[in-house]
Amino acid sequence: MPQKIFLEHTGKADLTQIEHYLKFGGYSSVAKALNTLTPEEVVAEVKKSGLRGRGGAGFSTGMKWSFLDKKSGNPAYLVCNADESEPGTFKDRYLMEFNPHMLLEGMIVSAYALAANTAYIYIRGEYWYLIDILEKAIAQAHAKGFLGKNILGKPYSLEIYVHPGAGAYICGEETALLESLEGKRGNPRIKPPFPAVYGLYGCPTVVNNVETLAAVPWIINNGSAAYATIGIGASTGTKLISACGNVKKRGVYEIELGLPVEEFIFSDEYCGGMANGKKLKACVPGGSSVPVLPAHLLLKTEKGEPRLLTYESLADGGFKTGSMLGSGGFIVYDHEQCMVRNTWNFTRFYRHESCGQCSPCREGTGWMEKILYKIETGKGNMADIDLLWDIQRRIEGNTICPLGDAAAWPVASAIRHFRHEFEWHVTNPAEATKPGAVYNGNLLSVV
Template sequence: MGQKILLEHANVPGIKTYEVYRQHGGYRSVEKALKSMTPDEVVEEVKTSGLRGRGGAGFPTGMKWSFIDKKSGKPRHLVCNADESEPGTFKDRYLMEYIPHLLIEGMITSSYALGCNQSYIYIRGEYMWVYRILETAIKEAYAAGWLGKNILGTGWDLDLAVHCGGGAYICGEETALIESLEGKRGNPRIKPPFPAISGLWQNPTVVNNVESIAVVPWIVNNTGAEYAKIGIGRSTGTKLISASGHCKNPGVYEIELGLSVDEFMNSDEYLGGMMDDRPLKALIPGGSSVPILPAHLIFKNAEGGDRLMSYESLSEGGFASGSMLGSGGFIVYNDTTCVVRNTWNFSRFYHHESCGQCSPCREGTGWMEKVLHRIETGHGREEDIDLLWDIQRKIEGNTICPLGDAAAWPVAAAIRHFREEFEYHVRFPERIKDKDHFVHEPFEKVRHLVAKQTV
């Protein structure tokens, strides 16, 4: 396996406790940063590393930090986005549950770099047991002098609090998270102004993902240049992948970016191939909101080049033949999977989680769910497929926040790559036999039946 940064000590007994974490080099980045580096020097190291936000967008972290307003004199805040609600993604939960002090160390070092004196971890409402783990770890950090007043005798103060979210997917969007943290309904804000100028309580604020913050200690300890040597091109460093679905070895993996999808999927070191050795039908590489890829585009791109686990390679060809690395929610589907049912399930989720603020999302997600349900249960009409395409097209790019895009992209990709399966549901409803409406017939047979009837 490749180099481990975040999960290097994951299997050390007792690593979630302060004593064991400290014995394994914990909090060295805080000592180095506070005693021998200026805040701007820490920011420069993160810039040099090429670290990109690990929550899904992939925006350069150091650049995001450099946008924070330092001239207004207002208090600044760092907020950790631990509202991990993307279906298929569970890597942040793993980090917080098993190595909580790594996140806390990252919060302290990052807060110093940004000039913050009050920072927050906003955690998903359903993660109550993880919330308690973080609370315990924060108390240990206070007791050891890493948080509070005059940290390491430098005159710098930092308070850190954990806030339990409202159990809403929309609060994973940074401005909705800020609204919720202020005690209001989690509705996304119109941007600009961006949080770096006017965020939490109208103060300059940076919102970063758990994984993004947890890797900062390694960068500070080992330099950004060393981090940049890992990975490939602009996809530097390592990435946590949450693997689930019809693979032999589901779980959380730390990979070096640039690993081939083929090796990650089929190597015994990683997923070990397909469960029960059934054929691979499709794959979602970055969580439910990114486009699904059919089998023939998973290991090779449209031009025949090897598909790599990187931001650039997975998006090669655009949405016509590519997808996105996203949050790293790697969902594997075998040949028994019904793409129509899977897409309907995602649409139900996004309809339920829409905040309702934007008409295209509020109305469009509901209609997509209804039409997909009609097709899935054998009551669809031929024109429903084009209707779905039209609805998703009118949602994408027309909402305040990316939830609209997240709802539209899976529907568009499913129709683009598996249109025959939608037509199969419409034309052969009697073949959908079992109670779950799974299409057990091979996709090639589905294509043949549809093509034969069309002729």
């Protein structure tokens, strides 16, 4: 049986009730950390475990914590990024809905490690029903003495607050999140300085994803060595993957990093293969921002090795033939789905969500959306495809925050791998714009 960390006990009992959560050994890592470990030892433990940020970037969590400016004399803050808004990603929602105490437990241990006495959960506005669940869980943890003044009789105090956003994707970018948390317009800040030095209210701050924080209790309970044995190479531990698109069994799965992509899609334990007898055409393996991969490059790398669900394997070949693990939003496309329409849809999202602060993203996302709509509706020409390429190239890397890159990559990869389909839209507009039109041209990459 593959090791499970997040979803081991979900389904056995209502884990939103603290009594049930305690029965499964909940909050034991709080006692262990506060009684036997110093904050520095907790940071060292997390560093050794190889845990990497699960929000998308995959940066070492322990390393991020060690950058926290302890000398400034200002209070430190821990902020949990629960502003999960990436199309295709819904793992944090699942975790918070069914296992909220695990997040709280992870936050208590992490805040202890960072010597933070205030922690915030910045939650996406649309997750209004989760706010109730989390606030009830916080109240229960308070009543049991895991939160508040002098936790478990030790000289350490912590309060956790839930703060809902107002429904902006950009507020998932950590500095925009902090601005929003401060009550300002959610515009990303110009970095440096990084939040570890100048974060919430100008104080040193660590911003971590829900899943990252929720992995901390297991690491403290079982040791970093045990965590590091799960997974392959520098991709340690387990990961929640939210599978959607045209597969038989959509949903949130916990996998050990290193699971082959082919097994994830086709085995009955996970997605169970393609639905409705259709064929696999393409996949976005890490949420809408990461490059889309055609089936042959999804299952095998360019070198012919099987593609694994790890940070390294999915990125193998760079953006030319690879993609990213990202946030684990696994979107699967069958052979009847239109890549042009999909790209247009993604770009529409990025256009809507661009904050409007810096020029390449503000103007470029809108421009790309208009061109893609033009091609999708059969009015495009060949020069438009090259123009799209040119626009995305000039957005990527030239913006304040990664939203510009996130808008550029899907367009770039779609043109790179599915240019023939774009050209088909240009050369056969009548056929391509018919409802339910299926591109049958180049099916080399369909599995």
